[in-house]
Structures are given as C-alpha cells and as structure tokens.
Amino acid sequence: MVAPSYAEIVNAPKALLHDHLDGGLRPATIVELAAEIGHELPETDPDALGRWFSAAADSGSLERYLETFGHTVAVMQTAAALRRVAAECALDLALDGVVYAEVRYAPEQHLENGLTLAEVVEAVLAGFAEGTAQAAALGRTIRIGCLLTAMRHAARSMEIAELAVAYRDAGVVGFDIAGAEAGYPPTRHLDAFEYLQRENFHFTIHAGEAFGLPSIWQAIQWCGADRLGHGVRIVDDIGPAESAGGLGGGRRLGRLAAYVRDKRIPLELCPSSNVQTGAAPSIAEHPIGLLRDLRFRATVNTDNRLMSGTSMSREMALLVEAFGYGWAELQWFTINAMKSAFIPFDERLAIINDTIKPAYAKLIGTA
Ligand SMILES: O=c1[nH]cnc2c1ncn2[C@H]1C[C@H](O)[C@@H](CO)O1
Numbered sequence: 001m002v003a004p005s006y007a008e009i010v011n012a013p014k015a016l017l018h019d020h021l022d023g024g025l026r027p028a029t030i031v032e033l034a035a036e037i038g039h040e041l042p043e044t045d046p047d048a049l050g051r052w053f054s055a056a057a058d059s060g061s062l063e064r065y066l067e068t069f070g071h072t073v074a075v076m077q078t079a080a081a082l083r084r085v086a087a088e089c090a091l092d093l094a095l096d097g098v099v100y101a102e103v104r105y106a107p108e109q110h111l112e113n114g115l116t117l118a119e120v121v122e123a124v125l126a127g128f129a130e131g132t133a134q135a136a137a138l139g140r141t142i143r144i145g146c147l148l149t150a151m152r153h154a155a156r157s158m159e160i161a162e163l164a165v166a167y168r169d170a171g172v173v174g175f176d177i178a179g180a181e182a183g184y185p186p187t188r189h190l191d192a193f194e195y196l197q198r199e200n201f202h203f204t205i206h207a208g209e210a211f212g213l214p215s216i217w218q219a220i221q222w223c224g225a226d227r228l229g230h231g232v233r234i235v236d237d238i239g240p241a242e243s244a245g246g247l248g249g250g251r252r253l254g255r256l257a258a259y260v261r262d263k264r265i266p267l268e269l270c271p272s273s274n275v276q277t278g279a280a281p282s283i284a285e286h287p288i289g290l291l292r293d294l295r296f297r298a299t300v301n302t303d304n305r306l307m308s309g310t311s312m313s314r315e316m317a318l319l320v321e322a323f324g325y326g327w328a329e330l331q332w333f334t335i336n337a338m339k340s341a342f343i344p345f346d347e348r349l350a351i352i353n354d355t356i357k358p359a360y361a362k363l364i365g366t367a
C-alpha cells in the first residue's frame with residue numbers, strides 16, 4: 001500500500017470538530033490588525049510571528065500555552081476584525097480540503113472595545129458566510145457550524161449558553177467550555193448545562209486534557225456532555241494487555257472508559273496540541289493509536305492551527321507517518337467526525353454519502 005501523500009490528503013474531504021477561531025489567525029493578519037490598534041507584538045514579521053506562537057505554545061503546560069492567546073484576542077475586539085478573521089478561517093479551512101468544520105470561540109473575550117455579545121456573534125457569523133462564499137467561488141464547498149465557548153474560570157456560562165440558544169437558527173450549533181482545566185471543574189457550570197439540555201441543545205466540554213478521569217467523569221455523568229474536547233486522558237482507565245486477541249489486544253477497560261466507548265461518546269483528539277501542552281509525549285506515542293485500535297469514537301482535530309503551526313491535512317499526515325494509516329483509517333476518522341457533528345442528522349448523512357464516501361472510495365480504489 002502506498003501511503004497517502006500530503007497533497008492527496010489536502011484534496012481528500014475532511015471533517016473538523018474542534019478548532020478555535022482565536023487559535024487559527026493568519027500571522028500576517030495579526031500583524032496588520034495589531035498595527036491598526038497599536039498592540040505590541042513579540043515579532044512583527046509574519047513568519048517570525050508564526051514561529052514565535054509555535055515556540056511559545058510548545059511549553060509543556062496548558063496554562064503557558066493559553067497565555068499566547070493574549071495576542072490573538074487583543075486584535076479581535078472590533079466587528080470588522082472579527083468578521084475578517086472568521087472569513088479567513090472559513091477560506092483557509094476550505095482550501096485545506098475541510099468540508100465540514102465546527103469553529104469555536106468565547107464571545108465574552110471580545111467585549112473590550114464595547115461590542116455587545118450579540119454584536120460579536122453576528123460579526124463572526126457574517127465572516128463565516130463571507131469566507132464560505134469566497135471558497136465556493138474558488139470551487140471549494142465548506143459548511144461551518146459555530147460553537148460558543150464560555151471560559152471555565154469565569155462566571156458567564158449561563159449567559160453564553162442563552163446566547164448560543166438564541167442564535168441556534170442562525171449558525172450556532174453548540175456550546176463548549178474551555179480554559180485552564182485544573183481547579184475549574186465543569187460542575188461549576190452545571191446550571192448552564194442543565195439549561196442546554198432542557199433546550200434540546202448540544203454541547204461539548206474540554207475535559208481530560210490537562211486533568212484526568214475525574215474531569216471526564218464529571219463532564220459526562222454530571223454535566224451530560226455530548227462530546228469530549230480532547231478526552232485523551234481516558235487512556236488512564238485502560239489497563240495493560242491481559243490476554244491476546246480481541247480489539248486492542250486484550251486490554252481491560254475500566255467502568256468509565258467502557259461507558260465512553262459503549263455509548264460512542266466522541267473524543268475530539270488534537271494530536272499536535274496535546275504534544276505541546278504535555279498531554280502526550282509525542283505523536284507516535286499519542287493515545288489516538290490505541291483508541292482507534294479499541295474502536296472508540298475517535299476524531300482528529302487541529303485545536304489551534306496558529307499555535308501548533310498545523311492544519312487538518314497536517315494532523316492527518318502526521319498520523320499516517322506515525323501509525324502507518326492509509327485511506328481506510330483516514331475515512332474512518334472523517335466519518336466518525338461527521339457522525340458526531342452537531343448539525344441535523346439528515347445534513348450529516350448527506351455530507352457522508354454525497355461527499356465523503358465517494359471521494360474515499362476513489363482513493364481506496366473501490367469506486
Ligand atoms: O486546548 C485547549 N484547552 C483549553 N482551552 C483552550 C484550548 N485551546 C484554546 N483554549 C481556550 C483559549 C481561547 O481563548 C478560548 C476560546 O477559543 O479557548
């Protein structure tokens with residue numbers, strides 16, 4: 001079998017569930033926007049700035065990784081800037097062959113210049129529509145769903161949950177909480193999650209990244225999360241091989257890991273980001289290999305394209321290199337993501353059947 005090349009991976013349709021708007025700006029855009037408002041950057045040459053972000057985020061600690069967002073959030077404080085960043089995000093993803101993406105950001109972080117929460121949401125949605133149209137004009141089809149994030153150390157989750165529900169028919173498809181995990185359990189935001197459940201809305205929770213099983217357990221069993229943002233530490237509940245045979249070579253699953261697998265709870269795995277924050281030692285040693293062998297509902301994601309100097313195609317290519325994956329595995333990850341998306345079932349099915357399966361059938365050679 002010839003391994004999928006990077007160029008072929010770019011052309012293959014991909015689905016992305018976990019990508020932060022404020023973690024994916026083009027370095028050149030940051031330089032321009034910062035100059036407009038007089039924000040001081042550590043580097044003013046776009047290439048050097050891109051390298052600065054990857055190096056600064058490569059700290060081995062989630063808290064230090066998150067500090068780099070100070071510069072991106074600073075230049076995203078006007079409607080025009082938010083719209084531009086969102087449009088470029090949609091276009092960049094489409095040109096990378098992403099056909100479905102859920103992009104998230106925290107509206108509460110964009111109020112420093114007097115925008116209201118509703119103005120922030122509307123600027124970003126307008127930008128996604130603009131970038132989607134630009135991509136279509138270039139022959140690239142992308143569907144973007146937006147997730148609104150509340151910061152877990154703050155106290156605005158109920159307000160942001162209400163905002164997400166208010167914009168559910170305008171392009172917001174779900175809710176999330178993010179930020180430093182240790183010390184800020186998801187149960188602090190239980191009222192917001194209970195509200196979302198009563199509204200029949202969807203949400204994911206960043207859990208099991210910097211902190212382990214208790215955080216995953218709370219996210220699922222107390223908060224009712226539909227998906228886990230990262231969730232990579234679920235491996236802490238998977239024992240060593242006890243016997244040969246079976247999926248995953250006789251590994252024993254603890255109660256929580258078994259529940260996550262049995263209920264097909266999607267894991268939004270972000271390989272490069274996890275290596276940078278110290279959640280995984282390397283791509284080759286990333287638990288995604290084991291989780292795929294055990295047939296968890298694993299998905300591949302970028303998290304923060306700027307901070308990791310990555311793209312959806314690059315994450316896939318890294319897995320091809322590290323685990324010897326071929327088109328069948330890349331299709332499996334892509335369909336897993338599409339099955340786990342927060343848009344309606346019929347729309348998910350249409351993307352799987354009309355776009356993903358025919359393209360991979362050709363690549364696998366069964367078309
Ligand atoms: O990987 C992450 N873990 C927790 N929080 C994160 C991660 N990546 C980004 N964030 C935070 C920083 C952003 O400002 C915020 C909203 O996108 O979400």
Ligand SMILES: [Zn+2]
Nearest residue numbers: 178206229303
């Ligand atoms: Zn994230």
